[in-house]
Amino acid sequence: MKELWVKNGLVFTEGGFLEVNIRIMDGRIDSLIKSESGPLLEKTGPMIDASGCLVVPGFIDAHVHFNDPGRTDWEGIETGSRAAAIGGTTTIFDMPLNCAPSVTDLKTLMDKKEYLTSMSHVDYALWGGMTETNLTNSLELSEMSEGIIGWKAFMSESGIDDFRFVSPDGLKQAMQAAKDHNRILALHAEWNEEIDKLTVFYKPxxxxxxxxxxxxxxxxxxxxxxxxxxLELAAQYGTALHFVHISSARVIELIEQAKKSGVDVTVETCPHYLIFDEEDFINCGAILKCAPPLRPREEVEGLWDCIQKGWIDTIGSDHSPCLYSMKTTESIWDAWGGIQGVQFTWLSLMDEALKRGIKLKQILPLGTTNVAERFGIAHRKGRIRPGLDADLVLLRLDESTIADKQSLAFRNAYSPYENREFLLKVKKTILRGKVIYDDQSGVTKEKLGICL
Known part of the structure; x- marks a missing residue:
């Protein structure tokens, strides 16, 4: 059996931050032992010295578009997972669109799984796509459901030709199908008819x-x-619902009211909605174009209030990369909407939280425990607890990280986070007991990520 110790750090446990040493056996956490000198610790095996570090669970990003296979000139799982590892993320859930073809049938799902084998630096799971096109194929959806983490659907145009949004009537079918297959339905929630009407009015x-x-x-x-x-449909059908990238506190309040009424629903927001606002978009342009778009500063503050109230369940990067040329179009309407951020999701969020006086113990579950529990992987991920995968991140709060261009690990080296300084640093990222990133030596060449 392979033994490893992580010693001398301040470890985030279910009891808060504690001075404990972590014993890892064969990639899993074996035990947590109080940091006291004595014969037991003197005889320990190979060790990582975490002196001066916080030791937290590896982060889980349930919302990335790594575009692999098919659009690897935009990103790819190799570069995307490398950026994730540098930022302390040890597990990602890859969305079913922006790869080509989109994952809306069983063959494409199985082909993608096979293709991605041994290509990722971090562990991963795959979303399946539910669209207006495949809603009626109940056998196909049933077979796909066994190999996915959940279903993703759009209520407005996705921007990808082979991933059609679901109509209001189609959403009823989607709700029933997700319920029948015992899978969460994640929604991009914008009312397409209203967007179309307003676009026709404003664009010319x-x-x-x-x-x-x-x-x-x-x-x-x-x-x-x-x-x-x-929410009305979820209450009617009993569907487990997850709203992605919600941008407004007013909308989150609607979701919170539904939760209290018994609807099985959770909500994600993204760092860019918590850091940037609409004036940043107006000043910087397409590099900050996303959908829903950035909101006024009062909405940003409202989202932070929601975090402090416990109304937001998860944080996802919604890492949606593209070629830089797709961000420099003559018209903002033609630019690709998506933000490159997976490398800085947790650096930016924790940095902003600390500046606001919000304790990390309130922030960390949004990318660890809450995600693992909602998506059914809490038996392996999300906590520092005996029996779980030894996915760990070593952080220092007395060192900073500057997001200069040379440090960007994306395939296309640009990001709205470029040139920002974060007042903390990821020192090591550990996946199932193996160091996959070290701030001195970088990301390991060996790709250890597996499909969950």
């Missing part, structure tokens, strides 16, 4: 700032309408 208008026009075409009202409709 002269004399209006084009970036402000884009913002006006995707208002909070379109998000709220979609969420309200989906």
């Amino acid at each position: 208008r002269l004399g209006i700032n084009e970036r402000r026009a884009f913002l006006a075409s995707r208002p909070i009202a379109a998000e709220a309408k979609a969420v309200s409709y989906a």
Whole structure:
């Protein structure tokens, strides 16, 4: 049996941060032992010295688009997972679109699983796509459901030709199918009809700032309408629902009310909605284009209030990369909407939380325990507990990280986080007992990630 110790760190446990040493056996946490000198610890085997570090569970990012296979010139799982590891993420869930073809049938799912084998630096699971096209194929959906972490559907245009959004009537079928297959249904919730109407109105208008026009075409009202409709259906069908990248505190309040009424629903937001606002988008342009778009500063503050109230369940990067040329189009309407951020998800979030005086013990579950429990992997991931995978991150709060261009690990080296300084640093990332990233030597060449 292979033994490893992580000693002398301040470890985030279910009892808070404690001075304990972690014994790892064959990639799993064997025991947590109080940091006291004595014969037991003097005789320990190979050791990682975590002196001066916080030791936290490896982060789980349930929302990435690594575009592999098919659009690896945009990213790819090799570069995407490398960036994730550098940022302390040890498990990702890859979305079913932006790869080509989209994962909407069993053959594509199985082909993708086979293709990705031995290519990832971190562990991963795959989402399956539920679209207007495949909703009626109950046998196909049933067979796919065994190999996915959950279903993803759009209530508005996805931007990908082979991933059609579900209509209001189609969403009823999607709710029933997800319930029948005992899988979570994750929704991109914006009301397509309203977006189309507003886009037709704002897009051709002269004399209006084009970036402000884009913002006006995707208002909070379109998000709220979609969420309200989906919540009504989830209550009716008993579907487990997960809203991705919610951008407004007003919308999260609707979800919180539904939770209290018994709807099985959780909600994710993203670091870019907690860091940047619509004025940043107006000033910087397409590098910060996303959907839903960035919101006014009062909405950013509202989201932080929701975090402190415990109303937000998970944080996902929604890492959605593309070629830089797709961000430099003449018109903002033609630019790709998506933000490159998986490398900085937790650095940015923890940095901002600490500046606001929010304790890390309130932030860490949003990317560890909560994600693992919601998506059924808590028996392996999400905590530092005996029996679970030894996925660990060593952090220092007395060192900083500067996101200069040379440090960007994405295939296309740009990001809205570029040149920002975060007042903490990932020193090591450990996946199932093996160091996959060290701030001195970088990411290991060996790709240890497996499909969950």
